[in-house]
Amino acid sequence: MNMIEAINSAMDVALARDSNVTILGEDVGFFGGVFRATAGLQAKHGKTRVFDTPITECGIIGVAVGMAAYGLRPVPEIQFADYIYPALDQLVSEAARLRYRSAGEFPMPITVRSPFGGGIFGGQTHSQSPEGIFTHVSGLKTVVPSNPYDAKGLLLASIEDNDPTIFFEPKRIYNGPFDGHYDRPVSPWAKHEGSEVPEGYYTVPLGKAAIVRAGADVTILTYGTMVHVARAAVEELGVDAEVIDLRTLVPLDIETIEASVKKTGRCLIVHEATRTSGFGAELAAMVQERCFYHLEAPVERVTGFDTPYPHSLEWAYFPGPIRIGMALEKVMKD
Amino acid sequence: MTSEVDSESGRRNLPPLSLHIPEPHYRPGDVADFSNIAIPAAGVTPRPDSAAAAATMRDMVYGLVRVLDDDGKAVEPWDPRLTPERLRAMLRAMALTRAFDERMFRAQRQGKTSFYMKSTGEEAVAVAATFALDREDMCFPSYRQQGILIARDWSLVDMMNQIYSNKADRLKGRQLPIMYSTREGAFFSISGNLATQYPQAVGWAMASAAKGDTKIAATWCGEGSTAEGDFHSACMFATVYRAPVILNVVNNQWAISSFAGFAGGDETTFAARAVGYGMAGLRVDGNDPLAVYAATAWAAERARTNHGPTLIEHFTYRAEGHSTSDDPSQYRSADEGAHWPLGDPIARLKTHLIGLGEWSDDRHATQDLELAELVKASAKEAEKNGILGHGMHQPFETMFEDVFEEMPWHLKEQSAQMAAERTRKWPDKKSGDPV
Numbered sequence A: 001m002n003m004i005e006a007i008n009s010a011m012d013v014a015l016a017r018d019s020n021v022t023i024l025g026e027d028v029g030f031f032g033g034v035f036r037a038t039a040g041l042q043a044k045h046g047k048t049r050v051f052d053t054p055i056t057e058c059g060i061i062g063v064a065v066g067m068a069a070y071g072l073r074p075v076p077e078i079q080f081a082d083y084i085y086p087a088l089d090q091l092v093s094e095a096a097r098l099r100y101r102s103a104g105e106f107p108m109p110i111t112v113r114s115p116f117g118g119g120i121f122g123g124q125t126h127s128q129s130p131e132g133i134f135t136h137v138s139g140l141k142t143v144v145p146s147n148p149y150d151a152k153g154l155l156l157a158s159i160e161d162n163d164p165t166i167f168f169e170p171k172r173i174y175n176g177p178f179d180g181h182y183d184r185p186v187s188p189w190a191k192h193e194g195s196e197v198p199e200g201y202y203t204v205p206l207g208k209a210a211i212v213r214a215g216a217d218v219t220i221l222t223y224g225t226m227v228h229v230a231r232a233a234v235e236e237l238g239v240d241a242e243v244i245d246l247r248t249l250v251p252l253d254i255e256t257i258e259a260s261v262k263k264t265g266r267c268l269i270v271h272e273a274t275r276t277s278g279f280g281a282e283l284a285a286m287v288q289e290r291c292f293y294h295l296e297a298p299v300e301r302v303t304g305f306d307t308p309y310p311h312s313l314e315w316a317y318f319p320g321p322i323r324i325g326m327a328l329e330k331v332m333k334d
Numbered sequence B: 001m002t003s004e005v006d007s008e009s010g011r012r013n014l015p016p017l018s019l020h021i022p023e024p025h026y027r028p029g030d031v032a033d034f035s036n037i038a039i040p041a042a043g044v045t046p047r048p049d050s051a052a053a054a055a056t057m058r059d060m061v062y063g064l065v066r067v068l069d070d071d072g073k074a075v076e077p078w079d080p081r082l083t084p085e086r087l088r089a090m091l092r093a094m095a096l097t098r099a100f101d102e103r104m105f106r107a108q109r110q111g112k113t114s115f116y117m118k119s120t121g122e123e124a125v126a127v128a129a130t131f132a133l134d135r136e137d138m139c140f141p142s143y144r145q146q147g148i149l150i151a152r153d154w155s156l157v158d159m160m161n162q163i164y165s166n167k168a169d170r171l172k173g174r175q176l177p178i179m180y181s182t183r184e185g186a187f188f189s190i191s192g193n194l195a196t197q198y199p200q201a202v203g204w205a206m207a208s209a210a211k212g213d214t215k216i217a218a219t220w221c222g223e224g225s226t227a228e229g230d231f232h233s234a235c236m237f238a239t240v241y242r243a244p245v246i247l248n249v250v251n252n253q254w255a256i257s258s259f260a261g262f263a264g265g266d267e268t269t270f271a272a273r274a275v276g277y278g279m280a281g282l283r284v285d286g287n288d289p290l291a292v293y294a295a296t297a298w299a300a301e302r303a304r305t306n307h308g309p310t311l312i313e314h315f316t317y318r319a320e321g322h323s324t325s326d327d328p329s330q331y332r333s334a335d336e337g338a339h340w341p342l343g344d345p346i347a348r349l350k351t352h353l354i355g356l357g358e359w360s361d362d363r364h365a366t367q368d369l370e371l372a373e374l375v376k377a378s379a380k381e382a383e384k385n386g387i388l389g390h391g392m393h394q395p396f397e398t399m400f401e402d403v404f405e406e407m408p409w410h411l412k413e414q415s416a417q418m419a420a421e422r423t424r425k426w427p428d429k430k431s432g433d434p435v
C-alpha cells in the first residue's frame, strides 16, 4: 500500500470497529478528499458517518469538539495544514483544554488529520509545517508518520486515544519515499520498507520512536519526509549514524533519544519546519539537559529557513542532503 | 419536567432524531436538468434607488437582476445603456480572459508552470464589474478574477511572468501561479487562504472613508468561501461602519467537489446573507455582463454616496475544473455545464451586439484569432524570461528579502548558509546567478 491507501485503510477499519468514529471535512465525502484519503468511505459507511462540511476550519473543529462532547470520535480533515490557522482557537483554547477544565468530564477524542510539508510546488499556502505551534500547546498530541505501515497503525492508535491528536501527513511521501533529490524520480512505496500493510486492525503505539537505522557515531532525530532525506544523506556520506524516526512529537519517546545520544555522543536534529522556535529547539534543549556530559559536540539543527515557503526557490529552501551533509560534517568534526 | 418514559430503556418515547446531509441533484452518470431553478425573466426585478434603505429592498436578494433577455435584447429597468464602444471593449476583455486562460492552462499541461486556475464561464463577473468601477477603486479578488487585470489592460506578459515564476516576475517567484499582486493596478495580493481578503477589503474601504477619500473597495469570494468566519466578520464591519465596499459572492455552484448546498445554498440565497446584517443585497445573473455591470454600478454609486456596502451574489457556473489539479468528472454530471440555463456570458454579449448591428460573427471570429495571437505572442515574450522548470530564476539571496524591512542577523546567517550549500551543489555558479 502507499501511504494514502494505508491512511484510508485505517479509517475504514476504525469506522467498522466503532460506530462512534465519524469523518468530516471539506470534500471528504462523495469525492473522497482532494488527496483521495477518504475515497470510498462514504459509500461504504454512510453519509452521516463520512460527510462533507462547509468551508470553515473553525467550524469543522468547533463542531468536532461538540461531537466529542456527545461521545463520538470525530476524525476531521483539514485539507492542507496551511488552513488550520482559522481553527486555532477551537484547537488551542477548547479541544486541548476541555479535559482539564472540566476535571475529566469532557475528554476530547478528536483526531485532526492534515497533509503538511513542502516539496510539491505548493507555494506559501500549501507547503507549511506548523507542528511546532501544536507541540507548544498543553493537552494536544502531535503525530507524524513516515511510512504506510506506521501511518495506519499510528492513525488507528490516535483515533482510539481519548485525547485530541493532530495527525500530520507528510504529503511529499504519500506515494513513495523521497530522498531530497528533486531531480530524481521517486520510486513507489511498493519497493520500500513500510509498504507492507496488513488489511485489518493493528496499532502502532503513540509515544514510541523507531530506530530506522542503527549507528554508532551520531544520532539523527527526525520525522516525516525528513526521515528518508536524512537516511539518504547518511548513506551518501558513509557516516555511521543512528537515525531515529520520532513518530510522535508529543508524547515524545525520550528514553530512546537519551539512550541513543548517550551511546553516540553526538546529535543532529532535522526537520522541514522553519528554524526559530521550531520543535528542533525543544529537542536540542532536552538532549542538552539529559545528555550534556555525554556530548562531544554541540547539538546541530537542520531546518527550513525562517522565510515563508518560496514557490520557485522551493529546492533552495527545502532541507536536502547537502544541508544535512554540511551539518553532519560539523557535528562529526574532532 | 416530566414526560412519557420507556420503562425498559429509561428513554423518553420519542422518534429518533436524524441528521440531514445535503446532496447535489446530479452526480457522474446523471443527466443534468436545471428546470428546477427559478429564473425570473429579464426586466422583472425592479431597480430601487441606490440610496434606498436596505430594509425596503429585501426582496431583491431572492430575485435575479437580468438585463439581456433570451434573444440578447437589453431590457429595462437595469439596462446600463452603454455605448457600442464600451460594449465591444467589454466583449474583447472577456474573450481575452478566455484566450489567456486556455493558453495558460496548456502551459501548465506542458510543464511550463506548476498550477493554473481558469475562470471559464465566469468572465463577466470580473470583467463587467471592473468596467463599472473606477481605475483607482481597490480590488480584493480571490484566485478566479484574472479578468479584473485584463479589463484594466494590465500587461499580459507581466501576468505570465508571475505564472512562470521567472526572472521578470514582480513577486520574485514567491507566490503560487495566478496569485498576482499589483498595487499600481489597484489589485490586492491574492492569498491562498480563502476569504481572508473579505475583511481586508472592508478595512481598506473604512480607511478610505475615515480619510475622506473618494475611492471605494470591492472584493470577491466563491460561494463555498462564504462559510468562513472571515466572510461574516467582513459583513459585520461593513454594515456597522457603513463601509464603501462591494462584497461579491461568485456562486459558481461548486467548491471543488462540494456543491453550493454545503455552504447553505439549499436553504436560502447567498445574497440573502445581507438581510441578516441589515445590508443591501442584490442577486444577479452572473452570465449577463450587462446585469453584472448594472448591479456593480448601482452598488458603487451607493458606496460613493455614503449609503454603505452592498452584497452581490453572482449566480453563475464553473464551466471547467476547479484547477489543473482537479478532475470534475469524479463528482459532477459530465453534461451539467452544457445544461446551465444562463448560457455563456461571452456568447450572450456577442448576440446582443450583433442584434444592435454593432458586431458580426465574422468580426467575432477575427477578434478571436487576433486575441489568440496576442496571447501567444505574450507567452513567447514571457518565456524569454524563463519558465518554471527547476524554477531557479531568481537570485537565491532574494529568498531572504522582504521577510522584514531590514534583514535581521539570523536571516543573514541563513542566507550565508544557503550560499555555502549552493557552492557545493553548483560549484561553477557565481553568487547572484540564477541556476
Ligand SMILES: Cc1ncc(C[n+]2csc(CCOP(=O)(O)OP(=O)(O)O)c2C)c(N)n1
Binding pocket: A026, A055, A057, A079, A083, A086, B144, B192, B193, B194, B221, B222, B223, B224, B225, B226, B250, B252, B254, B255, B256, B318, B322
Ligand atoms: C482556509 C482555506 N481552506 C481550504 C482551502 C482549500 N480550498 C481551496 S479552493 C477551495 C474551494 C473554494 O470554493 P469557492 O469558494 O466556491 O470558490 P471557487 O473555487 O468555486 O471559485 C478550497 C476548499 C483554502 N484554500 N483555504
